[in-house]
Amino acid sequence: MCGIMGYIGGKPSQHILLNGLKKLEYRGYDSAGIAVCTEQGLKVVKSQGRILELENRLQDEELAGTIGIGHTRWATHGRPSDLNSHPHTDNDMKFSVVHNGIIENYLELKEELSGQGAQFVSETDTEVVSHLIAAHYDGDIVKAVQAATKRMRGAYALAVLSAHEPDKLVAVRLHSPLIIGIGEGEHFVGSDIPAILEHTRDVYILDDGEMAVLAREGVELMTIEGNLIAKTPLRVNWDLAVAEKDGYAHFMLKEIHEQPAAYRRALAGRLLTGYPWVYLPELQLTAERLRQFRSVHIVACGTAYHAGLVGQTAIERWARLPVLTDVASEYRYRQPLITPETLVIVVSQSGETADTLAAMREARRQGAHVLAITNVVGSTAAREADDVLFTCAGPEISVASTKAYTTQLLVLYLFALHMACARGTLPAEEIGPIVEALGRLPEQAAALLERADDVADYAQSIAWQEHLFFIGRGADYAVAMEGSLKLKEISYIHSEAYAAGELKHGTLALIEEGTPVVALATQPELYEKTVSNIKEVIARGAQVLGIAAAGQPDLSVHAHRTLTIPDTHPMLAPALAVIPLQLLAYYASVTLGHDVDKPRNLAKSVTVE
Secondary structure, X not given: OOEEEEEEOOOOHHHHHHHHHHHOHHHOOOEEEEEEEEOOEEEEEEEEOOHHHHHHHHHHOOOOOOEEEEEEEOOOOOOOOOOOOOOEEOOOOOEEEEEEEEEOOHHHHHHHHHHOOOOOOOOOOHHHHHHHHHHHOOOOHHHHHHHHHHHOOEEXXXXXXEOOOOOOEEEEEEEOOOEEEEOOOOEEEEOOHHHOOOOOOEEEEOOOOEEEEEEOOEEEEEEOOXXXXXXXXXXXXXXXXXXXXXXXXXXXXXXXXXXXXXXXXHHOXXXXXXXXXXXXXXXXXXXXXXXXXXXXXXXXOHHHHHHHHHHHHHHHHHHOOOEEEEEHXXXXXXXXXXXXXXXXXXXXXXXXXXXXXXXXXXXXXXXXXXXXXXXXXXXXXXXXXXXXXXXXXXXXXXXXXXXXXXXXXHHHHHHHHHHHHHHOOOOHHHHHHHXXXXXXXXXXXXXXXXXXXXXXXXXXXXXXXXEEEEEXXXXXXXXXXXXXXXXXXXXXXXXXXXXXXXXXXXXXXXXOOOOEEEEEEXXXXXXXXXXXXXHHHHOOOOEEEEEEEOOOOOHHHOOOEEEEEOOOOHHHOHHHHHHHHHHHHHHHHHHHOOOOOOOOOOOOOOOOO
């Protein structure tokens, strides 16, 4: 969630640090700060709010030096404030630290350090780290960091500066992402590749329990125990231009419109015109192993969880296996029934979602085979899972996920078909039309986006409503949940999603004159039942926007307004039906004047529990 940037080289560090932090704004944050080793010693400037506020403060107090660290914080311990912002220091201003993650035993360490004379000025767990390193320092910053990390429990990515050794920058990782950028006479630390991409394309990706010591002359990699290690740098082959808005008003709108291209990437080379229909060469799972599984668990958070619900329906219908879909933060605490015959699919855009990683590790510990579906090559989920399928969505900057969600759907469809072929549960005469329909999705998504103005007009009509409801049945219910989440997270309109058949079990009490209801009716076998539910809410005064598929009976005779998605296989309808819901959330947020790409209280990648 938070962003880390570090630099050591021959150039003024302040500008490099600030630019790197700006590239990480998509992760979400509430404050920012930098620390630089200057000729006068270690200097720190930090501020609650946006990076612009930090820049304004630095106009009066520029930090001159060629080694520094920076941070954007998303509050976990302590409210957003100047004092709680990173970097944190010890009382003598000899050590400065930026940190992503949580130190679980920080209260215990804080009490111990306070007894030794340390004076704490913030509410954070991170300040403990700076005092702990100072307490262990005996002339060697590397050994001090190693000793400190051995005392800490939790998750952390750290970058550490010391005024005692202003020619070194130390970075260490445990359960929070951290990369090292390799330059000529200069090197970088970042929590994500965009932070350093304008300077270098060669990076080391630190694994858990590894650290890096950066000097101008080079980078030394080792374990926390001090054992030297060798790594092959990763060459980044995507361009920084993909992270620019390309003329769109917001990243979210750009990424919504990028979905046809993202669909093509997700499907490219993976569809065949005959048996085995789907080509997934990166999978280690054999057909024999796929036939051995007796159950599937799909584990994810937020939007990825909603993709998992659609994937559940696809796997159950096509591969004929029982599927449990659960939110990762609950999964491992309820003692799920896991055996070696359980396939666990974890879904995470970043591959760094803390709850999902914890669930993945617990599933592997209990003997499950784990398949990760993620967008990020080199992410923790991609490295630690037994198998991985990449969504190929491309960088997603806006906090509200759009193309990452829809490409997760496509990869889940592909895997469900792959499993069905291996298990012999779906005849060729049924698989062929599904594969053909998958191939048409990119152009159908593009056609749907050409009618975005219709959604914008409706969004303006509901933007000032206090409440809104989404209803659907079957796969439509999962899409309704995603539509509701999108509206809530960027427009702040209270909305709820309900299985349409459940309305009469209490929810109808919330419907009154003028209440907006978005009703999805894309599933042919449930169309008539959904129409009955639409009539129920209209009878109580609701104003209904209906979303149906072309080729179905005309929904406009029942709903006040309708939007039609292109005709496709019913199981694939979620990949199209969600697009107008994404646009609805976007245009409602714009109408209300909100910061679309950086909604309040939220972060792009949630790397703490």
